[in-house]
Amino acid sequence: MTRASQRSDTPPGVPAVNPGLVLLTAAGATFLAFLDTTVVNIAFPALELDFPDSSLADLSWALTGYGVLFAALLIPAGRLADVTGRRRLFGISVLIFVLTSFLVAIAPNVPFLIAARVLQGGAAAGMIPAALGLVLANTPAEQRTNAVGLWAAAGSLAAAAGPSLGGLLIDVFDWRAVFLINVPIGLLLVYLTFTKLPVDQPTGRRLPDLLGTVMVAAGIALAVLGLTQGSDWGWGDAKTLGCLIGAAVLLPLALVKSMRHPAPAVETDLWRSRVFAGASLASLTFGMAMFAFLLLGPIFLTMVWDYSILKAGLAISPGAFASAFAAVIVGKRATPRGQRIAMIIAALVFAGVSFWLYSSLTVEPAYLSIFLPANLISGAAVGVVMTVVSAAAAASLPPLRFAGGTGMVIAARQLGGALGIAAMAAILTEQATAGVDGLLDVMLFCAIVSVVTAATGFLLFDKNAATAPAAQVPPQPATTTP
Numbered sequence: 001m002t003r004a005s006q007r008s009d010t011p012p013g014v015p016a017v018n019p020g021l022v023l024l025t026a027a028g029a030t031f032l033a034f035l036d037t038t039v040v041n042i043a044f045p046a047l048e049l050d051f052p053d054s055s056l057a058d059l060s061w062a063l064t065g066y067g068v069l070f071a072a073l074l075i076p077a078g079r080l081a082d083v084t085g086r087r088r089l090f091g092i093s094v095l096i097f098v099l100t101s102f103l104v105a106i107a108p109n110v111p112f113l114i115a116a117r118v119l120q121g122g123a124a125a126g127m128i129p130a131a132l133g134l135v136l137a138n139t140p141a142e143q144r145t146n147a148v149g150l151w152a153a154a155g156s157l158a159a160a161a162g163p164s165l166g167g168l169l170i171d172v173f174d175w176r177a178v179f180l181i182n183v184p185i186g187l188l189l190v191y192l193t194f195t196k197l198p199v200d201q202p203t204g205r206r207l208p209d210l211l212g213t214v215m216v217a218a219g220i221a222l223a224v225l226g227l228t229q230g231s232d233w234g235w236g237d238a239k240t241l242g243c244l245i246g247a248a249v250l251l252p253l254a255l256v257k258s259m260r261h262p263a264p265a266v267e268t269d270l271w272r273s274r275v276f277a278g279a280s281l282a283s284l285t286f287g288m289a290m291f292a293f294l295l296l297g298p299i300f301l302t303m304v305w306d307y308s309i310l311k312a313g314l315a316i317s318p319g320a321f322a323s324a325f326a327a328v329i330v331g332k333r334a335t336p337r338g339q340r341i342a343m344i345i346a347a348l349v350f351a352g353v354s355f356w357l358y359s360s361l362t363v364e365p366a367y368l369s370i371f372l373p374a375n376l377i378s379g380a381a382v383g384v385v386m387t388v389v390s391a392a393a394a395a396s397l398p399p400l401r402f403a404g405g406t407g408m409v410i411a412a413r414q415l416g417g418a419l420g421i422a423a424m425a426a427i428l429t430e431q432a433t434a435g436v437d438g439l440l441d442v443m444l445f446c447a448i449v450s451v452v453t454a455a456t457g458f459l460l461f462d463k464n465a466a467t468a469p470a471a472q473v474p475p476q477p478a479t480t481t482p
Contacts (some may be wrong), residue, residue: 015200022138024145025192026131029094032189033124034155034184036065036101038162039178042313043296047113048177050078056396057232061114064228066121072221073122073415075266078407079208085200086133086403090427091193093126096221098186103112105179128410133403136394138198145339145391149331152387156324156379159294162319167310169481192215204398205263212257212265220411227418231425267404270397276405278459279393280412285383286347287416289449292424293354293378297443304436305365315367319379326383337461339388344457346384351450353378360444363436385411385453392460420449 039061047059081089100120107113132151139147169177226243233240258264271277294316301312330342353374360370390409397405424442 002285003381014233017138018196019135019139019143019147021106021137021192021196022198023150025189026090026196027151028133028185028189029090029097029127029131030151031158031161032097032156032185033070033127033155035162035165036120036179036182037063037070037381038159039166040066042162042166043170043175043178044310045309046170050175051113058110058114062110062233064115064225065114065118067228067414068221068224069118070125071224071411071418072217072413073125074129074407074411075220076208076213076217076407077126078133078404079213079265081130081403081407081438082123082401083203083205083207084420085194085203086137087197087200089126090134091197092189092400093123093130094186094189094250097123098183098190101179101182101186104147105176105183122318129403129407132394132406134197136397136402137399144394145336148391148394149327149329149387152327152331152383152390155365155434156320156327156383159320160261161317161320162313164314167313170385182264202297203400208263209257211267212254212261215250215254215257216265219247219254220415222250223247223415224418227422231429235426266408267401270401270405270408273396274462275392275396275460276409278357278462279396280409280458281459282343282385282389282453282456283393284349284416284419285449286389286453288411288420288423289350289354289446289453290382290386290420291417292420292442293350293446295421296424296439296446297355297375300361300439301371304361304363304439305367313443315371316375317377318372319349319382322376322379323383323386326380327387330384331387336395338390339391339459340457342384343460344454345390346381346388346448346459347454350378350385351447351454353381354443354447358440358447361436361440361443372466387439388457388460414464418445 044056044059047062048054053061077089077093097120100116100123103116104113104120107116132148135147135151136144157348166178169175169181222243226240226247227297229243230237255266255268258266258268271280285337297316297319298309298312301307302309302313307315330339334342357370357374360366390406393405393409394402423445427441427445428438430438
């Protein structure tokens with residue numbers, strides 16, 4: 001490693017940090033976390049065979065439970081990482097992720113499987129904001145956008161690898177191998193974390209408000225649960241209403257409490273930055289469009305074009321690879337201003353592709369002429385938007401709050417995803433007799449929301465908001481966890 005690749009602010013007597021190794025370790029954990037959000041879809045038929053006495057609704061909790069706890073704990077995990085140490089929380093979370101992956105793989109029954117998946121989702125929530133926080137804190141400022149692009153590409157590659165890798169492992173072994181593969185990779189990441197990554201130093205900061213933390217985690221969990229399960233339970237069902245009302249009460253109370261507490265659960269003052277607020281809003285709105293779009297693709301291929309689950313997974317994989325490629329390119333090649341322009345264009349392109357599919361798809365298969373090019377273009381657009389949003393948010397954060405701010409932006413995306421899935425379910429329920437037209441109406445919804453995302457991109461051009469926070473905080477030593 002050359003000295004040019006080391007942190008220039010490493011204090012005397014402290015071993016130099018290898019930013020590339022930090023990025024590799026963080027990206028590896030991110031890959032595992034997002035891989036396990038996709039492989040369960042492929043494993044569903046095998047799960048049904050292995051647990052024939054369980055209903056599809058019961059088995060779906062293996063996916064829902066993971067997603068709910070993942071979304072709920074992102075903000076608390078980010079705050080905790082900034083206060084107690086990013087390496088510490090990251091390493092512990094990866095270790096728990098390994099253990100829970102093993103528990104999922106040996107699950108003797110569905111309740112055990114669901115419980116292990118819920119814990120696994122909580123561990124993933126601890127990994128992600130700490131991972132990006134580590135990358136940002138240990139990468140020179142001029143290289144951070146490139147690092148964010150590479151980090152984002154890991155998530156896209158996980159989406160691409162999930163269907164094909166999951167299908168291969170299930171065909172050769174069984175569904176349990178999908179989770180066992182996490183164990184050796186995760187143990188290697190734990191080793192690298194605690195032997196090669198910079199040691200956490202005391203921060204002197206107070207732990208976040210416990211009651212506020214519980215309130216925000218519970219509020220997000222209830223919101224995601226109610227939105228994602230509302231179509232199955234019924235929007236007027238007591239469970240759905242209880243979740244949504246509970247979220248509507250807890251989240252505002254948690255935010256008000258955070259505004260008044262000296263060690264808030266949610267660092268609401270970050271929203272005073274126009275760029276950070278814009279990035280959070282873009283993450284929310286694009287999450288709505290992206291999650292609905294990505295879920296609708298396999299549904300259309302399997303239900304309308306009669307693809308098998310594995311064939312549908314392979315059919316949508318090119319878009320995920322395009323997303324990873326675009327994330328790397330926009331992070332490495334574009335200037336900050338160019339990235340923001342690219343984000344607006346990419347959101348409009350995503351809207352255009354969604355409208356093209358809305359107006360062009362029919363019951364007659366047209367994979368090569370319509371679906372594949374649309375999949376590639378939309379995938380590239382996703383890579384650009386998500387990378388630029390993450391990079392803009394990072395640029396607006398002081399080093400003391402890298403992980404906490406990251407957790408807030410990703411939580412906004414997950415909450416937006418829940419809203420998008422709920423909107424999709426509502427559209428399909430309303431258009432239940434419309435057949436293919438009902439599915440295509442979801443594409444129109446994605447197009448409209450993506451235009452809104454493009455509009456939020458103009459908030460990212462505020463120069464003062466983009467540069468002032470980081471400049472106001474003195475550079476942190478490479479081994480210091482801000």
